[in-house]
Amino acid sequence: MPIDPVAALNFDQFVPPTTVNRRSPREVFVTDHTRTGPDEFAIAVRVAHDHPLWSDQRAPWHDPVAMTEAFRQAFVVVRHEYLDVQRGTPSAVQQVTLDVSELDAFRADGSTPLQGVVKVRVTQTDSTFDIAGDFLVGGARAMSLSFGSILFPRESYREIRDYQRSxxxxxxxxxxxxxxxxxxxxxxxxxxxxxxxxxxxxxxxxxxxxxxxxxxxxxxxxxxxxxxxxxxxxxxxxxxxxxxxxxxxxxxxxxxxxxxxxxxxxxxxxxxxxxxxxxxxxxxxxxxxxxxxxxxxxxxxxxxxxxx
Missing domain, CATH: 3.10.129.10 (Hotdog Thioesterase)
Structure with a gap:
């Protein structure tokens, strides 16, 4: 019987920080990833119950907005590990959507991390990347997210930023x-x-x-x-x-x-x-x-x- 690649994802060890454009291991959420189709991917993520930002809630709940960072990291993994985008290529997020479909999936007990699988589909047109998908907890959809982003040639990015800053x-x-x-x-x-x-x-x-x-x-x-x-x-x-x-x-x-x-x-x-x-x-x-x-x-x- 063939092994389900999503079920085989592990949550035990985080990827190196450079894999998701981070410096501190504390800021890494991705633990594993796999390709599930020509433009479809699954990324295992885990957010610590005591993360200094994303678990800093007065109420006993995990923060759904933490998944925007998990989604960003998933996007970085996909474009560099699977889509041959060179590391260091400047990028910018232009649109973000999120929709929590099961808020109870984010209830916290104070000691258990928030973990699940981000399943995404990527659409690429020239320099634009649209990534959309779901965050699954225990196999059930907890929320949907999408990013619309653009990649810049390095020289173009510098020119744009110099002009905007001035x-x-x-x-x-x-x-x-x-x-x-x-x-x-x-x-x-x-x-x-x-x-x-x-x-x-x-x-x-x-x-x-x-x-x-x-x-x-x-x-x-x-x-x-x-x-x-x-x-x-x-x-x-x-x-x-x-x-x-x-x-x-x-x-x-x-x-x-x-x-x-x-x-x-x-x-x-x-x-x-x-x-x-x-x-x-x-x-x-x-x-x-x-x-x-x-x-x-x-x-x-x-x-x-x-x-x-």
């Missing part, structure tokens, strides 16, 4: 003099994982960028990584929802459709602008990130309040 610097204001809001207001325990400050105007929150953060900046970036932008969007939505009496800080991001139009500069002030609607316990948020007068990222989020 344009944004001309319109840059002063850096925000803000401290992180209280972690409990956004469902966190560790203040170091809070990436927004108090509202500067109603439903507008400054982004706070700590380049020494061990997860968001585990490798060198010349822009704010998408993981930090997504977290800023979520935290801003949580805070606005609480102010509107719709949701407390202990809520999960259960659906998102996000667009990242251009790179967001690290050293230029940026703000999250939020509009929330819904009913208590379930919130829909429309959100954008503005930098130097330009809407650099936008999308919609859905938050679902967590209950023990």
């Amino acid at each position: 344009r944004r610097a001309l319109d840059a204001g002063s850096a925000p003099d803000a401290k992180p809001i209280d972690p409990e207001l956004v469902g966190r325990r560790d203040r170091g994982n809070v990436v927004i400050g108090p509202a500067v105007r109603p439903d507008r929150y400054p982004l706070l960028v700590d380049r020494t953060h061990p997860s968001f900046f585990d490798r060198d970036y010349d822009h704010i990584p998408a993981s930090l932008l997504i977290e800023a969007m979520r935290q801003s939505a949580l805070r606005s929802a609480a102010e509107a009496g719709l949701c407390a800080g202990d809520a999960a991001l259960t659906r998102a459709e996000l667009d990242f139009g251009i790179f967001v500069e690290i050293d230029v002030p940026a703000e999250c602008a939020v509009s929330v609607t819904g009913r208590p316990g379930t919130v829909a948020a429309s959100i954008g990130i503005d930098q130097a007068g330009v809407r650099v990222a936008s999308g919609t989020l859905e938050l679902t309040e967590l209950h023990a």
